[in-house]
Amino acid sequence: MDTEKKIARIVGVLIILALGSSMLSGVFLESLRATDYLGAVSVNENQVLIGVLLLLTLTASVVSIPIVMFPILKKHNESLALGYVSARIFEGFSDVIIAISPLLLVTLSREFVSVGAPVDSYYQTAGTLLLELSDWIGVLENIPYCFGVLIFSYLLYQSKLVPRWLSVWGLIGGIVLLARVPLSMFAFDPLSTAILAIPIIVNELVLAGWLIVKGFNLSGE
Numbered sequence: 001m002d003t004e005k006k007i008a009r010i011v012g013v014l015i016i017l018a019l020g021s022s023m024l025s026g027v028f029l030e031s032l033r034a035t036d037y038l039g040a041v042s043v044n045e046n047q048v049l050i051g052v053l054l055l056l057t058l059t060a061s062v063v064s065i066p067i068v069m070f071p072i073l074k075k076h077n078e079s080l081a082l083g084y085v086s087a088r089i090f091e092g093f094s095d096v097i098i099a100i101s102p103l104l105l106v107t108l109s110r111e112f113v114s115v116g117a118p119v120d121s122y123y124q125t126a127g128t129l130l131l132e133l134s135d136w137i138g139v140l141e142n143i144p145y146c147f148g149v150l151i152f153s154y155l156l157y158q159s160k161l162v163p164r165w166l167s168v169w170g171l172i173g174g175i176v177l178l179a180r181v182p183l184s185m186f187a188f189d190p191l192s193t194a195i196l197a198i199p200i201i202v203n204e205l206v207l208a209g210w211l212i213v214k215g216f217n218l219s220g221e
Contacts, residue, residue: 028050032102076158177203
C-alpha cells in the first residue's frame, strides 16, 4: 500500500514537472520567435540555454512517468503497459531533437554576429530550416504523446485506479489533441492549433493533483 502511494505521488510530481518545464521552456525560448531571431538569440544566449535545459527536464520527466507506473500497470495489461512505455520513450526522443534545434541556433547566431550580421545570407536560410524542423517535430510528436495518453487513460479506466470521469476526460483530450496533426499539416499554422492541447493539459493537472492527494484506488471499485 505504501509503495503504491509513493508511486502515485511520484507520478503526480513528474506530471507537474513535465508540464511546468514545457511551459517555462517556451518563455525562455521566446527569442526564437523574434523577427531578427539570430540577433535575438545571440543577445539572449543564456536564456536559450536555460530553455534547452528545461526541454531536457521535460524529456526526463516524460520518460520516467511510464517507467515508474509500469509495475502497477502491468498487473492489468502488460502488453499495453509496454506500449505506453514505448510511446513515451519515442516522445522523449522527439523532445531531444527539438532541444537540439535551439542549441544549433546558438552556434549559428554566434557565427552570424561575428561576420557582421549580413541581411541576406545563408545564415537566415539555415536558421529558418532549424526553426521549421523544431516546429514540425513539435507537431508530429503529438502522435506518440497522444497514443501514450490514450493507452494510459484506457488502463486507468479499465483498472479504476482513478475515477473513471478522469480517465474518460483523458481519452477525449488525447483524441482532440491528435486532431492537431492533420490540421497543422494541411490547414492551419502549427502554432494556431496549440489551443487543442488545453483539454489534456488541464486533465493532466487535475490527474497530478489527484495522484498526489488521493493516490490510486487499489480496490477497483
